Amino acid sequence: MIAKIKISKSERIILIFLIILGVFTFTSLIILKNKCLFVKNYNPNDIKFDNPENIVILNVECGNVIIELYPNISPNAVKRLKKLIKLGAYDNAAFHRVIEGKLIQAGDLEFGKRENLDYGKVGSGKSGLGIIKSELDEKFEYDRGTVGLARTFELDTEDSQFFIILQDEPLFEGEYTPVGKVRYGLEVLETIKFVPKFHIVPRPDFINSFKMLN
């Protein structure tokens, strides 16, 4: 006959401790480590668009960001953006400037590509296509998800860099050229790496691809 051995009090405490440790390890290594776990990834093929010729797909680590471009508002800026997208110029470009909860910026094709990222110069690079004139619209509302063309301190210096705002920014109205708005996947952009107090992100996230829908 086998006698039933009761777990002592100290063994019970150790067992509970091990369970808690296991849960903590699982949470921190699997759930918290995976920043994309709860982010919805939109498949553009599942969505019907009225104007597919103006839909572009920005693909990053956590999924797709679907953007509608506004050629009626900023024809030259949209033309420039489409040209660079069709050339595949934005693929592997860094999100070099990210302000937590406010703005992400990418598109430095000279100093911000994965293969030649230059921390000293990123943000000042050009596309090689030349600068274009600002197309400002006082009435255009810069609300969350708006995509605009970045520029230097001076107007009429837009080139390839673009930004997407993560909160409403009325100060941007009439200041920057709007090119479109994020229709789906804004939450994907909230996973882009930022470092508090750093105005250029060290070891930044990159654009996987930036393509036209059609």
Place this chain on the structure above:
Amino acid sequence: MILFRAILFFFIFITPLKANIIYNLIKIPNLEVYNVDAKNGLRYLYAIKPFRLGLNVEKNINCFNPGKKILDKQYKIIKKNLDRYSLNFLKKINLRYIVLCENLSITEINTAGIPNNKTRTLILDIKFNQNHFERAIHHELFHIINDNYKELFNENIWKNLNKRNFGYSKCSTCSENWNLELLNNQSGFFTEYAKSTASEDMAEVFSHLMFYKNKVYSNDPIIEKKILFIKKNILKIDNTFKF
């Protein structure tokens, strides 16, 4: 090498003020939005901490964050005065941002305002001489107009309006007399301060025109000519402008 890189990273990238959206627009740190809904498109910002500025390495412009009570009170006065300028006129003179702070100084000399037409900004000291505060707002705004239309407000033509034996100081702060009280001695100037430079003189004429509206009256023939000069050229910028 790794340590060197880490140190380099630290110094290159840790510049918190540059991560600020307002700083990126007008290159002034420590500001917050006060009001961006003005009908004429002006955006009012205020200092939340003291700031120092300067075009050169030497940062010679200083201003401090105002208290909430005085800020609210002075903002109403400033807005009332600036609301007289239309969106169209402000676009033409390239003014968009009004920065409100207190105890504004340049090279340790207190000043009512500092215009910067490149950043389309006018910094205003909300605690400046309260007797002349409202008029000073228009005075400082004129400097923005002047900076954008130098050819219209030609200083040589202006200087010829004065008496032959008169000469301005070399700069606006070179004179010892900065009195802003109205003169009444047929000297050709509204105030003692107007005698400092041609541009300050023009700003004084403009501010008197704006502040006293049509009540500004002078039987001084030089001032009469100066008023005509200012009115004529302002109307060249915007023929709908109302003094």
